[in-house]
Amino acid sequence: MQNYCGTSRIAGCSFSVYPMTDRFKEIILEALEIVDTSKVWMETDDVTTLVRGRIPHVFDVTSAIFLAAAKDGDHVVFNGTYSIGCPGDSTGDVYMAEDGIKLNLLITAGIKLETASKFSLYPLGGGNYMDTIYSQIENMRKRGITVSKSHYSTRLDGNAIDVLEGLEHVFTETEISGSSHTVMTVTMSANSPSAKGVIK
Numbered sequence: 001m002q003n004y005c006g007t008s009r010i011a012g013c014s015f016s017v018y019p020m021t022d023r024f025k026e027i028i029l030e031a032l033e034i035v036d037t038s039k040v041w042m043e044t045d046d047v048t049t050l051v052r053g054r055i056p057h058v059f060d061v062t063s064a065i066f067l068a069a070a071k072d073g074d075h076v077v078f079n080g081t082y083s084i085g086c087p088g089d090s091t092g093d094v095y096m097a098e099d100g101i102k103l104n105l106l107i108t109a110g111i112k113l114e115t116a117s118k119f120s121l122y123p124l125g126g127g128n129y130m131d132t133i134y135s136q137i138e139n140m141r142k143r144g145i146t147v148s149k150s151h152y153s154t155r156l157d158g159n160a161i162d163v164l165e166g167l168e169h170v171f172t173e174t175e176i177s178g179s180s181h182t183v184m185t186v187t188m189s190a191n192s193p194s195a196k197g198v199i200k
Contacts, residue, residue, distance in 0.1 A: 012052040015080030031068035036103040041092030053095035059168040064104035067111045070190040078188040085181035115160040117188040118153040125180030132177045140166040
């Protein structure tokens with residue numbers, strides 16, 4: 001079987017943001033307007049937005065868009081799939097030359113937001129990843145994030161910025177551990193009117 005894996009280490013995230021309000025269009029457009037996306041390749045269609053570039057900038061942009069959309073108290077849900085590695089392509093590789101300085105930290109730094117999230121990690125290309133995942137989850141606990149089991153995923157409850165930084169560390173360290181293709185799915189909810197946990 002021929003291997004079609006690429007060699008690029010460009011990362012990407014295909015995501016959607018869902019503001020649960022009739023102002024959803026304004027909220028999304030405002031978030032896109034205030035977030036600096038100049039260090040990523042970005043494309044939006046009628047289903048999702050795709051962001052590609054270096055890992056720090058992909059997380060910087062997706063985190064900032066979610067936080068900016070939820071900062072005024074509206075119930076907002078973020079659903080994204082992060083990926084790096086095989087099968088690779090070259091679209092957006094020009095952004096791999098960017099430095100590691102995140103452009104949206106000043107936008108997000110003052111946003112205090114509690115979030116509930118679930119993530120699943122799929123190291124599809126080998127690597128010693130289980131110890132990496134466990135150590136990163138322990139680091140999240142040390143930062144005050146509540147970690148709990150959920151079917152097919154891990155649940156994280158806590159400050160949104162801490163959770164997002166924790167997810168970035170898990171993704172980055174799994175890739176560094178030797179996984180040639182890493183995929184992570186994330187669902188985050190902020191300002192939900194529903195009680196925490198299962199609604200019966």
